[in-house]
Amino acid sequence: MAVAKWLCRVVIARTHSLELNSYSSSKRIYLNNGVNSRPARYxxxxxxxxxxxxxxxxxxxxxxxxxxxxxxxxxxxxxxxxxxxxxxxxxxxxxxxxxxxxxxxxxxxxxxxxxxxxxxxxxxxxxxxxxxxxxxxxxxxxxxxxxxxxxxxxxxxxxxxxxxxxxxxxxxxxxxxxxxxxxxxxxxxxxxxxxxxxxxxxxPRYPDIPGALEYGITSDDIFSLENSPGRTLVIGAGYIGLECAGFLNGLGYDATVMVRSVPLRGFDQQMAGIITDEMMSKGVNFLMKCIPLSVEKKNDGKLLVSWTNITDQSTHSDVFDTVLFAVxxxxxxxxxxxxxxxxxxxxxxxxxxxxxxxxxxxxxxxxxxxxxxxxxxxxxxxxxxxxxxxxxxxxxxxxxxxxTVATTVFTPLEYGTVGISEEVAIKRYGEDNIEVFHAFYKPTEFSVPQRNVKNCYTKVISKRKDPQKVLGMHFVGPQAGEVIQGFAAAMKCGLTMKQLQSTVGIHPTVAEEFTRIYITKRSGVDPNPQSCCS
CATH class of the missing domain: 3.50.50.60 (FAD/NAD(P)-binding domain)
Incomplete structure (x- = not known):
């Protein structure tokens, strides 16, 4: 019994030591095979x-x-x-x-x-x-x-x-x-x-409007909400706002996104438009060119939000269960x-x-x-x-x-990107000095359930002159993060269009679409696929 009590005290003391909020090195003893040590290279x-x-x-x-x-x-x-x-x-x-x-x-x-x-x-x-x-x-x-x-x-x-x-x-x-x-x-x-x-x-920032701090939440709060968010207004259309609206919609909640300027500002805007179209097709609502005016809590606990449409200066309001700021x-x-x-x-x-x-x-x-x-x-x-x-x-x-840093926006249909956008490429090199290769494609796994494939799209931006060094790669589709990671390593190594097009793809995968890309925007040829292997 005495041994058991002693062991119990040791365990309690050990646990307590791990839970200390702060500790001083002068009072701590580290054992490394019985020796108090620290690496000594510096x-x-x-x-x-x-x-x-x-x-x-x-x-x-x-x-x-x-x-x-x-x-x-x-x-x-x-x-x-x-x-x-x-x-x-x-x-x-x-x-x-x-x-x-x-x-x-x-x-x-x-x-x-x-x-x-x-x-x-x-x-x-x-x-x-x-x-x-x-x-x-x-x-x-x-x-x-x-x-x-x-x-x-x-x-x-x-x-x-x-x-x-x-x-x-x-x-x-x-x-x-x-x-x-x-x-x-x-x-x-x-x-x-x-x-x-x-x-x-x-x-996260909060807008300077009545009720924002009192009744709104941010990404600091959404993942630990005790109760389901219900009908949600997401104010802000950066990647945080779109990702939150996307998974809320996928979980079955009514989601609306309020956009002040453009979605995914700073990203390739053609790809941003494709992402927005895809989210709308899945039922996410978008309030374009709008700014919030106030958030008011009603007697039933719901939130009355008022806003202005920048285009025509009209004012509107609606009721939501949750207002999430991503501004x-x-x-x-x-x-x-x-x-x-x-x-x-x-x-x-x-x-x-x-x-x-x-x-x-x-x-x-x-x-x-x-x-x-x-x-x-x-x-x-x-x-x-x-x-x-x-x-x-x-x-x-x-x-x-x-x-050359890759990233992915985890919207319902993911957007992976590495390198620069088409807008930046044009500004940096001039439209006549770049080539934009693009293609729509059909993921094989979408065929049986007849999923919407119109927004599955890939784009590669390169220099126009040989060896056509790749400047940016953009991909909208399933598992975009997994797809873009490997191509990011290739770009770090100076990937060219010849190397990309001579790479043998793994069939049937969505990642192989990058290796089959050959149609340029300049050509005006239809980038839609003719068959699963075209």
């Missing part, structure tokens, strides 16, 4: 507590911290989540893990499975009556949140195992080499370092008091000017979404963070390439 001349302090526990900051400690640096990570106006909070891991890529992809998958259930009937599966098939929001929400919490836990354990000091608290710059951290308990820590990396990312994001630099360290930011967005991740203050760097005019993508932040750590703590000179 020799510091710093007089501060740390070689590197990373402010922000998202993908980019964590990647930088873990790479730095592998190179022998003494590292601390600061991370704190201010509750959203609705009260949503989350754990370590940043936007991607908690309120971004991961939960978005899981809910996107849930909506695709619903579509697959319908398709399966045409393939011979016997289903119950249509009204017996329904979706349970609470089950999906719990599954998604459980997965997120497991990732939060693994991330905490990784920091502990790698001997990175973690402060679950809000950090602010005091001067060039000092930050003040207030942890959840209210205890204050003063930390110094020779290098700092700002990796705080951003949070852009702001960087969290003001909260860090970066001006105390002399770091310059863009006044409107709070984002940081940086050359090769280095701010105007030579020992302060930034990675991820907090950077001005850089792709707001998790893999970009991770790669940039790793390369920065290698330059700081080893002999590496490798810089981050922000140009």
């Amino acid at each position: 020799s510091s001349s710093c007089h501060g507590q740390y070689d590197l302090i990373v402010i922000g526990g998202g993908s980019g900051g964590l990647a930088c911290a873990k790479e730095a400690v592998q190179l022998g640096a003494k590292v601390a990570v600061l991370d704190y989540v201010t509750p959203s106006p609705r009260g949503s909070v989350w754990g370590l891991g940043g936007t991607c893990v908690n309120v971004g890529c991961i939960p978005k992809k899981l809910m996107h998958q849930a909506s695709l499975l619903g579509e697959a259930i319908i398709d399966s009937k045409a393939y011979g599966w016997v289903l119950p009556e249509a009204n017996a098939i329904k979706h349970d929001w609470q089950v999906l929400r719990e599954a998604v949140q459980n997965h997120i919490k497991s990732v939060n836990w693994v991330t905490r354990v990784q920091l502990r195992d790698k001997k990175i000091d973690y402060y679950n608290g809000h950090g602010q710059f005091v001067d060039l080499h000092t930050v003040k951290v207030v942890v959840k308990t209210g205890k204050e820590h003063t930390l110094t370092a020779s290098h700092f990396v700002i990796a705080v990312g951003g949070r 852009g994001r702001r960087a969290l630099t003001k909260e860090l008091c970066v001006e105390s360290a002399g770091v310059k930011t863009v006044p409107e967005s709070g984002k940081i000017f940086a050359e090769n991740e280095q701010t105007n203050v030579k020992h302060i760097y930034a990675v991820g979404d907090v950077l001005h005019e850089k792709p707001e993508l998790t893999p970009v932040a991770i790669q940039a963070g790793k390369l920065l750590a290698q330059r700081l703590f080893s002999n590496s000179n490798e810089q981050m390439d922000y140009e």
